[in-house]
Amino acid sequence: MAAPFSTSRTPGRHPAVPAFAALLLAACLPLQVSAQDRDTPVRRYTPPPRIEWELTVLTDGKQTDRLSGNTAVGQSATVTRHWDVRHTVGCEGAETQPLTFTRTLTLSPLGVDSHQVIGFSVDTQETIDDDAQPTVRSDGCALPPTPRVITAHHPEWDLTAGQTVSWTIVPHHPTLVYQLTAHVVDSTAGGAAGPASDARPTTAVGNAPSGGEAVSLGNKTETRSGIDAGASATATSPSGTVPGQGAR
Template identity: 45%
Template sequence: MWKTSIVAMLLGASSLAHAQQRPAQPVVQWQLQVVKDGQQIDSFNGTTTVGQARTDTHHQVVQHNVGCKNQPAGSIDLSRTITVSPLRVDAEGVMFSIDTQETLEDNNPGRTDIGCELPPQPRQVSASHPGLVVPPGQWANWTILDHNPNLVYRLYANVVSGSANGNGMNGGTSGSPNGNGAVNGSSNPN
């Protein structure tokens, strides 16, 4: 009988210690819009636990008519890969780390010496934002490219009800068109 009591006490203490080790992290529901030259061209969304990351890739295969005979040219895969990670939730909102890699087309396709149209050239754009803060109930903007084209990511977020530290905040993102913090990235032609 005393062995049963000791085993029950040890199991209870073990369960209590395990429950106190680490509180559950908040869960964040987010939506990211990709805006090119003022027009939304793509969107991503997800539900991600603070401290975890979600990566998604979207593809758009395009083909152009080129040359003096206006014949179809080879296709280009305009892919966009984003990794979104909520870092923390507090009274200021939700802070995210965002990484992106995109293949874009040049806005101004070239022409041959005799005036025949060439296909737009693809280029790679990579950028990282280490801490975009999305204030409650607002959108936050992060400018990836200022011009040719103007490329902006808009992010909105809220804490899922019932998650830890879910203080009833319906979060979103807001910011100036120039973003909210540092941008590290490059635009490299292929």
């Protein structure tokens, strides 16, 4: 005789329950994700603060240049100046052939803290007249000074917004001092990344390198570029390179 038909199942559970629960979960999941998307706040991009700055160059205590700009924190601005220098030499007072001097400054705002202290990184290279050597011959006739290239870097130059701070790059022959002042402006306000500048009136000389913008500024030609996406210094002179806190 055939065995009686029987089924085996766990008491209290229906075979179709697991499949039905899976279908119900799959149907509800998109609704839950959609609700989460609606409830999640939209994160708006906040641009970094912009810093309006002004840098004054003092040579032997006299203002010889002034640069200014509006640059976002985390970005940088670079300006290169070219100008001609002539000297009166000899007992007859004849002028030398012009020499082209340059100044290249890269300034980067690093950040602003809650006390409105602004940090900057500054790199500079410029040509100066080294007047440490005698400028008169034994017969009393004038000699031209020797050009000297100064390279300096300040990794974190801090100042409180609205105040002016000084950095002595060359302490003598001649003295070379940078003075910097800055304040925070509205990050949505306009302003090109990169410096605009003032200069003394004479004849502009020099050319902008490829990719730069040449601007005539009196006796200087300026090339501007920008990325708006303790101190040490060395002096290069005929005698070599001298490292230190300030170039000598």
